[in-house]
Amino acid sequence: xxxxxxxxxxxxxxxxxxxxxxxxxxxxxxxxxxxxxxxxxxxxxxxxxxxxxxxxxxxxxxxxxxxxxxxxxxxxxxxxxxxxxxxxxxxxxxxxxxxxxxxxxxxxxxxxxxxxxxxxxxxxxxxxxxxxxxxxxxxxxxxxxxxxxxxxxxxxxxxxxxxxxxxxxxxxxxxxxxxxxxxxxxxxxxxxxxxxxx
Amino acid sequence: xxxxxxxxxxxxxxxxxxxxxxxxxxxxxxxxxxxxxxxxxxxxxxxxxxxxxxxxxxxxxxxxxxxxxxxxxxxxxxxxxxxxxxxxxxx
Numbered sequence: 594x595x596x597x598x599x600x601x602x603x604x605x606x607x608x609x610x611x612x613x614x615x616x617x618x619x620x621x622x623x624x625x626x627x628x629x630x631x632x633x634x635x636x637x638x639x640x641x642x643x644x645x646x647x648x649x650x651x652x653x654x655x656x657x658x659x660x661x662x663x664x665x666x667x668x669x670x671x672x673x674x675x676x677x678x679x680x681x682x683x684x685x686x687x688x689x690x691x692x693x694x695x696x697x698x699x700x701x702x703x704x705x706x707x708x709x710x711x712x713x714x715x716x717x718x719x720x721x722x723x724x725x726x727x728x729x730x731x732x733x734x735x736x737x738x739x740x741x742x743x744x745x746x747x748x749x750x751x752x753x754x755x756x757x758x759x760x761x762x763x764x765x766x767x768x769x770x771x772x773x774x775x776x777x778x779x780x781x782x783x784x785x786x787x788x789x790x791x
Numbered sequence: 792x793x794x795x796x797x798x799x800x801x802x803x804x805x806x807x808x809x810x811x812x813x814x815x816x817x818x819x820x821x822x823x824x825x826x827x828x829x830x831x832x833x834x835x836x837x838x839x840x841x842x843x844x845x846x847x848x849x850x851x852x853x854x855x856x857x858x859x860x861x862x863x864x865x866x867x868x869x870x871x872x873x874x875x876x877x878x879x880x881x882x
Binding site for chain 2: 607609612613616617618619620621622638642645646649650691692693695698701702703704707708710711712724725728729732743747748750753768771772775776778779782783
């Protein structure tokens with residue numbers, strides 16, 4: 594991202610405003626991401642503060658082989674993971690099963706309860722604040738590993754290669770997590786906006 | 792490799808809706824084999840529900856991408872400004 598490249602230049606020049614801009618841009622996402630590795634908001638905030646300090650201290654050494662945000666998120670995930678392991682937080686079990694409830698299909702595998710229409714309605718019927726709340730609640734309800742991938746890919750807009758790099762997972766694993774996470778997010782929107790099964 | 796290509800007896804027939812919903816992300820990511828990709832699109836042509844489902848997945852992705860960063864609390868801002876100034880004082 595070009596905006597990040599210019600921020601990086603300004604940060605290296607010691608521009609405090611550039612740091613504020615970076616913080617406003619990424620801090621809440623970093624907290625959200627950290628929360629999936631550690632047990633509490635307070636610990637997540639500590640991890641993110643440590644990350645910011647590590648970023649500042651590492652500015653001179655950062656070689657720009659990845660984008661600024663990929664570097665930022667990588668540092669965060671490493672720290673959050675280490676902290677989570679120290680806290681002996683249990684690893685969530687991977688969920689299996691279909692992404693759309695099997696009861697919505699007939700014996701032939703065709704829809705019997707097809708998706709309720711909501712797309713055009715979403716932004717007309719629901720104001721932006723309510724829609725954001727819905728999405729955040731949906732994201733909050735995802736299993737940790739899925740939320741991490743959806744946050745980085747769909748909310749932050751990282752590429753799949755960047756996400757694999759940040760989270761140290763394979764492309765195939767990333768795709769599975771992304772699929773499950775996105776599918777649940779879609780279901781959450783349908784349940785709220787389309788009046789489909791809850 | 793998609794799960795369909797591991798199930799050779801399925802290859803000859805078309806996809807059913809229940810399979811299509813499991814393949815949406817592989818489809819959007821360009822991870823389907825050319826033959827699965829073709830079968831996926833062939834199914835969509837005849838299935839308004841799955842077409843709707845795919846559109847909803849795309850819309851979900853679009854809406855997620857429009858989520859704005861959440862505002863920081865004043866306390867967080869102060870903490871981070873302090874952090875920056877402490878770091879500046881380190882050199």
